[in-house]
Amino acid sequence: MxxxxxxxxxxxxxxxxxxxxxxxxxxxxxxxxxxxxxxxxxxxxxxxxxxxxxxxxxxxxPSKVEILLDTLIEDSGKHLPVPTEKPTAESIRGYLRDFARFLTGDPAGKVLLALIAEAQHDPGTAESFHQRYLGPRRDQERDMLARGIDAGEISPVLGPDATIDALVGPIVYRALTGASIPSGLVDALVENLLRPRSI
Amino acid sequence: MxxxxxxxxxxxxxxxxxxxxxxxxxxxxxxxxxxxxxxxxxxxxxxxxxxxxxxxxxxxxPSKVEILLDTLIEDSGKHLPVPTEKPTAESIRGYLRDFARFLTGDPAGKVLLALIAEAQHDPGTAESFHQRYLGPRRDQERDMLARGIDAGEISPVLGPDATIDALVGPIVYRALTGASIPSGLVDALVENLLRPRSI
Amino acid sequence: MxxxxxxxxxxxxxxxxxxxxxxxxxxxxxxxxxxxxxxxxxxxxxxxxxxxxxxxxxxxxPSKVEILLDTLIEDSGKHLPVPTEKPTAESIRGYLRDFARFLTGDPAGKVLLALIAEAQHDPGTAESFHQRYLGPRRDQERDMLARGIDAGEISPVLGPDATIDALVGPIVYRALTGASIPSGLVDALVENLLRPRSI
Amino acid sequence: MxxxxxxxxxxxxxxxxxxxxxxxxxxxxxxxxxxxxxxxxxxxxxxxxxxxxxxxxxxxxPSKVEILLDTLIEDSGKHLPVPTEKPTAESIRGYLRDFARFLTGDPAGKVLLALIAEAQHDPGTAESFHQRYLGPRRDQERDMLARGIDAGEISPVLGPDATIDALVGPIVYRALTGASIPSGLVDALVENLLRPRSI
DNA sequence: AAGTAAACGAGACGGTACGTCATGTCTTGTC
DNA sequence: GACAAGACATGACGTACCGTCTCGTTTACTT
Structure with missing residues (x-):
């Protein structure tokens, strides 16, 4: 801890x-x-x-941004863990749905959006935000994907980072523009970008 | 105009x-x-x-945000017009590539990112930004899509807004996180989300 | 006129x-x-x-001060004329009583006080105020005094300007400090500074 | 202090x-x-x-006027103390002469004139000016006068406040109108308004 | 138990920007 | 050409935060 x-x-x-x-x-x-x-x-x-x-x-x-990062790291670790076991297509879909709910419903989601925003305004924030939050989380997400591929559960049409961005980007973008995130959107993204072998 | x-x-x-x-x-x-x-x-x-x-x-x-909006509206009208004729899958792909280049290369792209950011910090900005920029542009993009569907050029797997968000979201998200936007990402998004009938 | x-x-x-x-x-x-x-x-x-x-x-x-001067000159000519005939000690006492009433009661009196004040803050005002108001009025007052002396009505203990200042000064000073001006004060000043021959 | x-x-x-x-x-x-x-x-x-x-x-x-008041209180305490011992007619004459010199010669005298002026423009200034400067000083001056009377040195023809105004008013008025203050004026005022028993 | 050193609350300080107001000059179109 | 309307460059207003810097007080580890 x-x-x-x-x-x-x-x-x-x-x-x-x-x-x-x-x-x-x-x-x-x-x-x-x-x-x-x-x-x-x-x-x-x-x-x-x-x-x-x-x-x-x-x-x-050193700045109020670091305070927000502290709360975000703590809260997103609790409320939005990256699945570490049994990485099925289903669990990935679940993670994305949780992510959508986190962004639109959880107060800590607002913190994430605020940090994405502040990173545009200040290079120092961008640096810190990547090193302390985005980077580590992306590593976990890449792991999740890799294990899904190894298990034959998914077969993405894009490279790992591009895949994650293609899945997460629309969710974040809708949250940033104040739009809701229908589960149909998540499903369609997973369906079309991960190409589960069941098809 | x-x-x-x-x-x-x-x-x-x-x-x-x-x-x-x-x-x-x-x-x-x-x-x-x-x-x-x-x-x-x-x-x-x-x-x-x-x-x-x-x-x-x-x-x-009324605020410095409106100044940025004025420049963005003017510049994005000039440097990034939404295709209005012959909406083929190819022209949509071109539009998205232009969009990626606009966000990462054009100074006006920084303005757009700054406004997305500022909209997170201030509700007034969000309101203005939607009414003066996001809304009108989204209308044009919906038109583009609709004409492409009518022409039988494309057949999206999602509804209009969700499709646009799924295409644009990853591009914006990568720009927001400072990542480059490889053309392969755009191609793959178009390929998998618009399902051009040629396939 | x-x-x-x-x-x-x-x-x-x-x-x-x-x-x-x-x-x-x-x-x-x-x-x-x-x-x-x-x-x-x-x-x-x-x-x-x-x-x-x-x-x-x-x-x-040329400035708002000149506007005030215009109103003051007009109003004080009407409401507070310097006695021009029969300059007895009594008429001088009357003039001073009118002056006290003008300063404390007449709206135009506030204009005079405001101009005295503004003249402290701005040399241009002081210059204008003297040339257009104080000077001319002082000339009339000197005349009044001189005719009173010629008529044997009064016999001041001081020179003309000093006498006028000694009479007017206390009245103005009390007005400036927001104090009332009892007629006893005016009477005593006249009594002791003009030494009417009746004594 | x-x-x-x-x-x-x-x-x-x-x-x-x-x-x-x-x-x-x-x-x-x-x-x-x-x-x-x-x-x-x-x-x-x-x-x-x-x-x-x-x-x-x-x-x-609370305002720049209070700054001036601070300097005035400090400086006039140093450069223009009200005589507290042996209140003879002579010492009162001396005080008034010092007062005239203070008003026309000392930089702090300009502060006093500026405050009298500003008090005409702003009721808050007037209030503060009276409570912090004019009132306390007037109290000291009344004391001086009373002790002079008790000692049989002077016998004013007016009440205490009217006497002080009649003495101080002409001095202040001449200073306000930019006139010099000849010592003869002070002497004549003292002579005629305090009626020292030696006459 | 006494000594000591860091953390703490409070808040003064020199700055910068805020958004508003009045200054005096100017330009435009109407009478 | 006088006028109403009002845009303009200038600069002061009084307020809010910034990040730094003392102050004394508290607290917990030495010694």
Whole structure:
């Protein structure tokens, strides 16, 4: 269970990091984003709502984006795990449906969308977002696909990354444009891009 | 060809809008975004670079987002027209390839990505963006598809909107995550989602 | 009856000055000062309330101070004439009492106070204020005093200007500090500074 | 010797007020008024010249008028103390002469004139000016007078406040109208309004 | 138990941008 | 040519956050 923040830090003396403050910041950020949108997500507002000094935030997070990344990594690990066993076509379809539900229904989905957005505005965010979230998750998804291919369950018409983008892209795009994601769309994507051998 | 700015406004007397100022603002915004990123795109910076008073900007645009929308509408009309004649599978493939090139190569493509991003942060932007850009363009794209179906050139496996999202989504998603868009991806999407009757 | 504004102007061709506009501006300025104070007295507000274009104001008055001067000269000529006949000690006392009433009661008195104030802030105002109002009025007051001395009615203990300042100063000062001006004060000043021969 | 600024403020923790910034603001305001007049006295200009952030000014002073009041209170306490011992007619004459010199010669005198002026334009200024400057000083002056009377040194022909206004009014009025203040004027006022028993 | 050092709340500070207002100049079309 | 209308460049307004920097207080590990 690695902490998302910089270093565990084992000081030779003195106080340790205040876990209550860390959680308060994370929750305050989450709540502010959910309740008032990204525009209201300022360091000052987070500090105010968390009952924490600004300095405490700056001490542990280089930017508010990293706070969001911390919450996203934690939440998406819990609410949207990449299937690691029995990678059938069916389980992949299930993962994509969960992903659609996560994006449109879960508050943490809003965090993901906000980070995709912020990455367009700021190169530093893009860098961090890839290294801490997109990259690791993509690795897991590639694994999932590879195991499905090995098991003869699927036979994609595209290379691994292109396949994932072709599956995930429409879902993300619809979420970004505020559209709903009908399960028929997911099914059709899986049907046509993974070509399960059953056909 | 509707003007991108608020209202044509034909006052019975008094000065008319200064076209030079309008263009200076549009170009300043474009240039700032391209050169220094969205973070540097402040109303003050636009005014400074355009040699224009802040008030002149606020007089004609409710927000900097509308400035970007104006440039996007103008530029994407010029650099990325939706094919209106002979809608063959081939011309649709061409349109999508142009779209990919627009997103990754054209400065105006960055504007589109920035607006998608900003729409996540601000509901007002989302609203405006849909009404002034996404909606009208989607209408043209639906038309293109419909004429292709009528001509017997294509036979999509999904409904019109879902088809477009399935084609465009992966392209946009790769652009948003900073990935290149190989033409093989576009070809495969067209191949598998439009099922041209020639197969 | 000289017009207070620049020149009567007898243009060889074209329209003449619009008297209605001139009066509208004067009254608007007066009303705004009376109703909302000097802070609300902007050229824009005057134009708005007078139903007049800003340019019309700038065409005829170099600054809003000159507008106030125009109204002050007109009003103080009407409401507070310097006694020109029979300059007895009594009539001088009467003039000073009228002056006190003018300053504290008449809306035009507020204009005078506002001009004294504005003259502290702006040298141009000071210059104009002296030449167009204070100077001429002081000349009349000096005349009044001189005729009183000639008639043997009064015998001031100070020179003419110092006498007038010693009489007028306390009245103005109390008005400036928002204090009332009891008639006893005026009487005592006259009593002790003019030394009427009756004593 | 009460501090001129709002509240001493003794927060239980956190940074204290930066005395250097406070002085820089006071001096910047003084200097700007002296060098470029009231028109140049903007909060932005003060901040610029003091090398201080605008917010620092707004944090401690509700308006630029209060800055001037702070400097006036400090300077007039130093350069123009009200005599507290041996209140002879002579010492009162001296005080009035000092007052005249203060108004026409001392930079802080310009501050006093500017505040009298600004009080005409803005009721808030008037209120503050009375409570923080005019009132307390008037109290001291009344004391001075009362002790002079008790000592049998003077015997004014008017009540206390009227006497002070009759003495101070002409001095202030001449300063406001840009006139010099000859010592003969002060002497004559004292002579005729205080009736020292030696006559 | 006393000493010490980091983390903490509070918040002042120099900045930058916000969106609004008034300035004085100008241009356009009407009378 | 005067006028109403109003666009324009300029610059100050007062507010909100930014990220940095002290302050004292608390806390927990030394010694």
């Amino acid at each position: 690695p902490s998302a923040s910089p270093q565990p830090r084992r000081p030779r003396s003195g106080s340790r990091r205040d876990e209550a403050a860390r959680l308060a910041v994370l929750h305050a950020a989450d709540d502010l984003l959910a309740e008032h949108g990204f525009g209201a997500l300022t360091v000052e507002a987070i500090a105010r709502r968390a009952g924490v000094a600004k300095q405490t935030i700056y001490r542990w997070w | 509707p003007s991108a700015s608020p209202q044509p406004r034909r006052p019975r007397s008094g000065s008319r809008r200064d076209e030079a100022a309008r263009l200076a603002v549009l170009h300043a915004a474009d240039d700032l975004l391209a050169e220094h990123g969205f973070g540097a795109l402040t109303v003050e910076a636009i005014a400074r670079r355009a040699g224009v008073a802040k008030q002149t900007i606020y007089r004609w645009w | 000289p017009s207070a504004s620049p020149q009567p102007r007898r243009p060889r061709s074209g329209s003449r000055r619009d008297e209605a506009a001139r009066l509208a501006v004067l009254h608007a300025a007066d009303d705004l000062l009376a109703e909302h104070g000097f802070g609300a007295l902007t050229v824009e507000a005057i134009a708005r309330r007078a139903g007049v274009a800003k340019q019309t104001i700038y065409r005829w008055w | 009460p501090s001129a600024s709002p509240q001493p403020r003794r927060p239980r923790s956190g940074s204290r007020r930066d005395e250097a910034a406070r002085l820089a603001v006071l001096h910047a305001a003084d200097d700007l008024l002296a060098e470029h007049g009231f028109g140049a006295l903007t909060v932005e200009a003060i901040a610029r010249r003091a090398g201080v952030a605008k917010q620092t000014i707004y944090r401690w002073w």
